Amino acid sequence: MPIVSLGEAFVEFVKAEKGELAKTGSFFGPYPSGAPAITTSAVSKMGIKSKYIAVVGDDQFGRAFISRLSADGVDISSIRRVSSRTTGMAFVSYSDGSRSFLFHAKDSATALLKEGDVDLRGAEILHISGSALGMGWGVARAVKKAVREAKEAGIPISFDPNVRTELMNERMKAQLIGLSRSSDYLLLSKEDGAQLFGGDVEGVSLSLSKQKRGVILKMGKDGSILFEKGVSRAIKTYRVQEVDPTGAGDWYNGAFLAMLQRGKSLDEAAAIASAAAAISVTKISPMDGPSSYDEVAEFMKKANN
Numbered sequence: 001m002p003i004v005s006l007g008e009a010f011v012e013f014v015k016a017e018k019g020e021l022a023k024t025g026s027f028f029g030p031y032p033s034g035a036p037a038i039t040t041s042a043v044s045k046m047g048i049k050s051k052y053i054a055v056v057g058d059d060q061f062g063r064a065f066i067s068r069l070s071a072d073g074v075d076i077s078s079i080r081r082v083s084s085r086t087t088g089m090a091f092v093s094y095s096d097g098s099r100s101f102l103f104h105a106k107d108s109a110t111a112l113l114k115e116g117d118v119d120l121r122g123a124e125i126l127h128i129s130g131s132a133l134g135m136g137w138g139v140a141r142a143v144k145k146a147v148r149e150a151k152e153a154g155i156p157i158s159f160d161p162n163v164r165t166e167l168m169n170e171r172m173k174a175q176l177i178g179l180s181r182s183s184d185y186l187l188l189s190k191e192d193g194a195q196l197f198g199g200d201v202e203g204v205s206l207s208l209s210k211q212k213r214g215v216i217l218k219m220g221k222d223g224s225i226l227f228e229k230g231v232s233r234a235i236k237t238y239r240v241q242e243v244d245p246t247g248a249g250d251w252y253n254g255a256f257l258a259m260l261q262r263g264k265s266l267d268e269a270a271a272i273a274s275a276a277a278a279i280s281v282t283k284i285s286p287m288d289g290p291s292s293y294d295e296v297a298e299f300m301k302k303a304n305n
Helices: 035-045 060-071 130-134 137-153 170-182 190-197 201-211 248-261 266-280 293-304
Strands: 003-006 010-015 027-033 050-057 079-082 088-095 098-104 125-129 157-160 185-189 214-218 224-228 231-235
Touching: 003 035, 003 137, 003 248, 010 060, 027 035, 027 060, 027 088, 035 050, 035 060, 035 125, 035 130, 035 248, 050 060, 060 079, 125 130, 125 137, 125 248, 130 137, 130 170, 137 157, 137 170, 157 170, 157 248, 170 190, 170 201, 185 190, 185 201, 185 248, 190 201, 190 214, 201 214, 201 224, 201 231, 214 248, 214 266, 224 266, 231 266, 248 266, 266 293
Parallel strands: 003 050, 003 125, 010 088, 050 079, 125 157, 157 185, 185 214
Antiparallel strands: 010 027, 088 098, 214 224, 224 231
């Protein structure tokens, strides 16, 4: 499989009303989710083979997760089912442009991912999401093994720190910084960059790009910047009516990596990724977005006319 990822397997519930999760309200869902899983789904929808490695419960939510990735074209042969724990869950609420998460993770099936589950045969890129490191020690060890094996095999590593303050501690922060520095492609949000490296995120991104194949700085509505070999270039922004921003950064990641596998330049890949992410925020559910590369190409054509 050209692009392989591993980590959390969730179903997500999104609160309909804005405000705190603690307040009674209505929820939409369950939506199959998990940052690296969304990225992997996006890769497949953009026409490139992908595989996801994870653990789900042998329950309705686990079956929904597997069914969704399979329908999207992802190789699900390395998703393990267990009867001892339920599938992981995440609850999300929005308030004044910010998001709050509550995870049922470390005591769910997601946390049972282990080193023995790692299988990088055929991988041409390994994608890692930093959120996976907060899913439990077993998951963190599996991620570290995958990174180690990828480096030994010369497989490029794509990394999105995907900071989750609900899961953050000093040890995890150090690990995220280490992976940010050692990855081949760094796909960084401005908020994550500020939390990990301080205020001058663009300066840090520029400096890191001198030792990498490419750095992307994702800035939400303000677009993105590509850094390559110490040079920065702004990527076109697409204005759309936002419905649900969850998963947009992961859609960017997946489309970007898929386009690299299609032989596109970094600039072309980033431009297409920006368009794919824009389409994704117009739809409810983190895995929903463009159905194909052709849809993105048509969207870009119309936007550019």
